[in-house]
Amino acid sequence: MKHLPKHLRPRWRYLAVELETWPDATIRRGSFQRELWYAAQNLYGDAGSADADLTVLGFDFEDSVAETIVRARRGSVEEARAALACIDTVGDHPVGVRVRGVSGTVRACSERYLHRRAGISEERDVVFETESRTAVVRNSLLDVSGPDGFTGATQLDFE
Amino acid sequence: MYEAVYAHPDGESTASRVAIAAERYGYDGVVVRGMDARPDFDRLRDELDVDLVDAVEIDAPDPEHASGSVGNYRPQRELLILRGGTNALNRFAVEQPRVDVLARPMAGNGNFNHVLAKAARDNGVRVEFDLSPVLRTEGGSRVQALSNLRKLRELVEYYDVPYVVSGGPRSHLELRAPRELAALGDVVGFDREQILDGLREWDRLTERNRGRTSESFIAPGVKRGRYEEDD
Numbered sequence: 001m002k003h004l005p006k007h008l009r010p011r012w013r014y015l016a017v018e019l020e021t022w023p024d025a026t027i028r029r030g031s032f033q034r035e036l037w038y039a040a041q042n043l044y045g046d047a048g049s050a051d052a053d054l055t056v057l058g059f060d061f062e063d064s065v066a067e068t069i070v071r072a073r074r075g076s077v078e079e080a081r082a083a084l085a086c087i088d089t090v091g092d093h094p095v096g097v098r099v100r101g102v103s104g105t106v107r108a109c110s111e112r113y114l115h116r117r118a119g120i121s122e123e124r125d126v127v128f129e130t131e132s133r134t135a136v137v138r139n140s141l142l143d144v145s146g147p148d149g150f151t152g153a154t155q156l157d158f159e
Numbered sequence: 160m161y162e163a164v165y166a167h168p169d170g171e172s173t174a175s176r177v178a179i180a181a182e183r184y185g186y187d188g189v190v191v192r193g194m195d196a197r198p199d200f201d202r203l204r205d206e207l208d209v210d211l212v213d214a215v216e217i218d219a220p221d222p223e224h225a226s227g228s229v230g231n232y233r234p235q236r237e238l239l240i241l242r243g244g245t246n247a248l249n250r251f252a253v254e255q256p257r258v259d260v261l262a263r264p265m266a267g268n269g270n271f272n273h274v275l276a277k278a279a280r281d282n283g284v285r286v287e288f289d290l291s292p293v294l295r296t297e298g299g300s301r302v303q304a305l306s307n308l309r310k311l312r313e314l315v316e317y318y319d320v321p322y323v324v325s326g327g328p329r330s331h332l333e334l335r336a337p338r339e340l341a342a343l344g345d346v347v348g349f350d351r352e353q354i355l356d357g358l359r360e361w362d363r364l365t366e367r368n369r370g371r372t373s374e375s376f377i378a379p380g381v382k383r384g385r386y387e388e389d390d
Contacts, residue, residue, distance in 0.1 A: 081342035096332035152172030
């Protein structure tokens with residue numbers, strides 16, 4: 001269909017969103033999009049969810065951190081923030097969600113807020129609570145694996 | 160703005176990890192709701208750019224046990240949080256000026272009414288709006304939590320009860336930024352400013368308690384030191 005004249009097209013805002021998870025998890029665009037829709041629908045129903053029209057555009061996952069762009073209708077940015085705050089897991093993996101910033105174009109959004117990779121991660125053996133454990137180290141942050149999942153720690157806990 | 164968090168071994172991340180995450184999320188500090196957690200606060204404050212508050216969260220089965228713990232912990236810790244959740248405990252907490260915060264009064268079988276609201280206001284006990292079920296549950300239990308929050312909010316607004324807001328994160332992943340919490344609060348019936356004010360209340364409480372435990376403090380309004388300059 002012929003596209004709309006410019007003044008009739010919807011206006012968008014683009015949110016730069018950072019997701020963080022434990023090292024054993026992989027997050028994909030599709031599952032994040034699904035969680036986002038569910039979160040919005042659970043929070044303000046079908047009508048509000050359709051109004052905000054939340055769509056995941058870019059998605060880049062590496063080393064347990066994902067950088068992504070979420071598109072929302074202009075005027076629904078706060079609703080988008082609220083829905084994002086309610087995402088606590090993506091496909092059974094717990095995630096931390098942070099909005100880095102909001103822009104009016106995809107290009108401004110990615111130039112300003114994305115591509116800030118935290119260093120490269122490596123595995124190391126550490127002594128945590130008098131036990132030898134494996135930890136995934138990224139900068140000064142460590143995710144220590146244990147019998148019931150990971151424990152978040154920092155270099156300061158091992159000095 | 161401060162957020163009140165659970166740290167390892169009460170939560171899944173150590174105090175330092177949550178504090179570093181909190182700094183990135185835009186908080187000035189974290190209140191460590193210690194049940195078993197007791198990190199080395201002095202060292203962490205030196206090493207990190209965010210403040211850490213040495214708080215205790217008392218989780219007692221009944222007022223008798225709670226009373227003993229309040230007496231024990233009050234002189235040791237900077238902030239004393241009592242976990243409500245039954246009518247007896249809620250009642251006990253709001254009648255104790257020694258308690259700083261009544262945490263999640265509506266959890267479990269707990270309830271709140273005008274009598275408790277007035278007592279909380281008169282004794283300066285902060286009532287906590289616990290956003291964790293809104294953030295991390297869905298369906299029926301979330302609906303229940305939302306209607307409880309609404310009831311609590313109406314009482315707090317009517318009687319002008321002091322309050323704090325927290326998302327009660329148990330790891331650095333469950334932390335959410337102040338703006339996100341404010342946006343969520345807006346959707347579920349709070350005022351944006353109300354939520355942010357509830358987060359700021361943690362700093363005010365901490366500052367007040369630190370002033371009170373400092374050596375120059377004698378009584379409210381009375382302290383040792385130089386005369387204050389008149390402007």
